[in-house]
Amino acid sequence: MNTSQRNTLIIGGGPAGLAAALMLAKRGWKNITVLELRPAADYYEPDKSFNYLIDGRGQKLTDILQLTPKIAEISVDSKDFYLTQIQADGSQKTSKLPVVDPNRKTAYWIPRRTFVGLIYQEIQQNWQDNITVIFNAKCQEINRTKSSESEQLEVIVQNDSNITRFYPYLLVGCDGINSIVRTTLKTWDNSSSSRFEMQSFPSPSTGLRYKVLTLPPEFPLDNRGEKHAIPEMAYAIRSKIKDKKSKISLGLLPLKSPDATRTANIITRPNHAIWDLKTSEEVSDFLEVSFPQLPINQIISESEIERFATSEGGKFPTPQYCSGLYFLLNDLPNSPGIVLLGDAIHCFPPDIGQGVNSALEDVYILNRALTETNDDISRTLPMYESLRLPDIKPLIKLAQTAFPWQYNQSSMGKFIWSINFFIRFALSKILPFVFSPPAFIMIQNHNLSYEEIWQKAQNSSRNLYIFGLMIILGLMALKISNI
Numbered sequence: 001m002n003t004s005q006r007n008t009l010i011i012g013g014g015p016a017g018l019a020a021a022l023m024l025a026k027r028g029w030k031n032i033t034v035l036e037l038r039p040a041a042d043y044y045e046p047d048k049s050f051n052y053l054i055d056g057r058g059q060k061l062t063d064i065l066q067l068t069p070k071i072a073e074i075s076v077d078s079k080d081f082y083l084t085q086i087q088a089d090g091s092q093k094t095s096k097l098p099v100v101d102p103n104r105k106t107a108y109w110i111p112r113r114t115f116v117g118l119i120y121q122e123i124q125q126n127w128q129d130n131i132t133v134i135f136n137a138k139c140q141e142i143n144r145t146k147s148s149e150s151e152q153l154e155v156i157v158q159n160d161s162n163i164t165r166f167y168p169y170l171l172v173g174c175d176g177i178n179s180i181v182r183t184t185l186k187t188w189d190n191s192s193s194s195r196f197e198m199q200s201f202p203s204p205s206t207g208l209r210y211k212v213l214t215l216p217p218e219f220p221l222d223n224r225g226e227k228h229a230i231p232e233m234a235y236a237i238r239s240k241i242k243d244k245k246s247k248i249s250l251g252l253l254p255l256k257s258p259d260a261t262r263t264a265n266i267i268t269r270p271n272h273a274i275w276d277l278k279t280s281e282e283v284s285d286f287l288e289v290s291f292p293q294l295p296i297n298q299i300i301s302e303s304e305i306e307r308f309a310t311s312e313g314g315k316f317p318t319p320q321y322c323s324g325l326y327f328l329l330n331d332l333p334n335s336p337g338i339v340l341l342g343d344a345i346h347c348f349p350p351d352i353g354q355g356v357n358s359a360l361e362d363v364y365i366l367n368r369a370l371t372e373t374n375d376d377i378s379r380t381l382p383m384y385e386s387l388r389l390p391d392i393k394p395l396i397k398l399a400q401t402a403f404p405w406q407y408n409q410s411s412m413g414k415f416i417w418s419i420n421f422f423i424r425f426a427l428s429k430i431l432p433f434v435f436s437p438p439a440f441i442m443i444q445n446h447n448l449s450y451e452e453i454w455q456k457a458q459n460s461s462r463n464l465y466i467f468g469l470m471i472i473l474g475l476m477a478l479k480i481s482n483i
């Protein structure tokens, strides 16, 4: 079967799904359908309005898709990344973030909906003959059915009030953390290894809760109306209340467009007072007391306060992954297949900014496996798994350890993490052949795989123990010789 005769169904029109569709179309595949639950590609969901940082790893794919120059045009360059901290007394301090490695490829800050919207626009403008994207379409069920003598895939989809059946040759699961494709495979898989079961690992940021406040563009930053928010600047606005259960910080990431609304992330421990506020009045009073440096009632509209009060926000997930990345219906050369990408196979809190980049790298590796197997799915899918799986557990380990204390959830946790970070950073400068930089810095090097980064971090930990032991033994020997 040649690539134009196959039909491909992609479940999920997020970053992984739309990028996978574009990648297949660029390879000459036709009859590609993407099903997306949401009503539009750039649909605005306040509590899902994250800003992605598309780094060198994600750009390996966006380069192939010829999207990087377009991303650069509509995003903020990481090398121009400045953060202004605003204290409750109105004092402001702007600094360049030290954890951004200046030697790495420029990365780009872009809101999720702008990024997803950009890929969709590219599909609409240049690939309509190959790709159809259907919104408001929910994959409800996936079955294996018999047709003549062979088995085929049947996907049941609800689109508005209609039920449609698809019979894809290749089914691509890009449907995120609660993937129906993966959970279906879990019920089909009769191996003892639970290939499609998510394995979870603890992290200090798991379970933190978040809500997002939508603010107007260039909102005032003081009560005199003298200073206004600059779109390309990141802000951390600190509350007056310092009590652990009530203190908050508004975190704003940079935006290119001066006309776009700003989003302020509020990330707290689950027992924070903000989760007890039920009415608009309670929210409004809380924000006014917390942020006397801002004209809160001028900045935040009543309707936004009301939305915020009723929103349940979200929770950071547990770092998790599954070890099965594909499924073939049978052993025949033209067997229909299923492949999983993105959050459907690995998911974690946003600490290391690798959610979208790892999803794009999955698509990049699938593209490589297709090239190496001449688009022969029964060979491509096992190759994709063998190329990608060695990286996935290290990715989860990195998500657990690289920067989980950044949300001020524990001053002791952050203090110990910072000491560890600076010791590794200093030692990597003095003895670069013995110690690697902290993992968070190495992640920014897209030429290193997650497996290599994790290995280097482990070697540094081992060398740190040996180094520490040598210092202790040296001090003991000195003490004995002085007796």
Ligand SMILES: Cc1cc2nc3c(=O)[nH]c(=O)nc-3n(C[C@H](O)[C@H](O)[C@H](O)COP(=O)(O)OP(=O)(O)OC[C@H]3O[C@@H](n4cnc5c(N)ncnc54)[C@H](O)[C@@H]3O)c2cc1C
Residues within 6 Å of the ligand: 011, 012, 013, 014, 015, 016, 017, 035, 036, 037, 038, 050, 051, 052, 053, 137, 138, 139, 140, 174, 175, 176, 177, 179, 180, 210, 314, 315, 316, 317, 341, 342, 343, 344, 349, 350, 353, 354, 355, 356, 357, 359
């Ligand atoms: C609070 C928070 C902040 C984050 N911040 C960052 C960050 O700063 N940087 C970063 O890189 N990553 C971040 N992430 C992670 C990032 O959003 C994901 O890793 C990334 O979106 C993965 O892309 P995906 O396409 O695999 O999955 P998703 O983005 O989850 O897309 C899956 C799509 O599938 C659709 N879908 C699901 N089920 C069905 C169905 N049955 N039928 C049809 N469609 C379906 C969904 O509507 C969705 O559009 C954050 C995540 C969270 C929760």
